[in-house]
Amino acid sequence: MEWYVYQRGSSPIRRVSRKRYFRLKRLLWAVLLVVIFAGLLWFAIVLSRINSAHTTAPMVKADAGVILGMSMWGDEPSPGLKERLDYGLQLYQAGAFTHFVVSGGLDQADYKYTEAEGMKIYLTAHGVPENVIYLENQSTSTYENLLFSKNVMQQEGLSSAVVITHDFHGRRAQEIARELGYLNPELGLTSSEVMSMFKYKTREILAYTKWKMQQLSL
Structure with missing residues (x-):
């Protein structure tokens, strides 16, 4: 099966295979998941840093x-x-x-x-x-x-x-x-x-x- 994509200002019609379309879609999903994972990891790292702060002890005058x-x-x-x-x-x-x-x-x-x-x-x-x-x-x-x-x-x-x-x-x-x-x-x-x-x-x-x-x- 083939899908047809019309490109403005170009002729003839370019044919894009369904296989290529889904490969691109999987790549975009993979990138999105990596970005989400990296964001959650950074969130956890920063929260740990925030929670690590304590009053200096012993405190020097x-x-x-x-x-x-x-x-x-x-x-x-x-x-x-x-x-x-x-x-x-x-x-x-x-x-x-x-x-x-x-x-x-x-x-x-x-x-x-x-x-x-x-x-x-x-x-x-x-x-x-x-x-x-x-x-x-x-x-x-x-x-x-x-x-x-x-x-x-x-x-x-x-x-x-x-x-x-x-x-x-x-x-x-x-x-x-x-x-x-x-x-x-x-x-x-x-x-x-x-x-x-x-x-x-x-x-x-x-x-x-x-x-x-x-x-x-x-």
């Missing part, structure tokens, strides 16, 4: 605790950001570092405070002196959080840092900090009681993949 930003809810830090702040407070009170760098820009044009300003207000309300809190108000991503925070640290004569964030976010944050030249960046990681881990770990897998692609160009 650092100059600064860099708290990575998260969304504001109006004039107040979101519940997730409060978890990072509360953990940062625990580390500060335990003597893990002497200064804060709070990092994050403006979430929405009509918000009164940037993420960094909201964090400073929260920390001072919990007893932290204003003169030990430095603000980084411009960042809109984890990479910018750490890049701009490093600039603040250099301006203020701070050389070592504990990067404070959630556990699902720690692996990427530490990799970025090392790429940017942080001096042995430590991690202070907290788990979350208020966020869906299915949602945030899925987003983090995509964000980590984007970071690895970005890293290739650095």
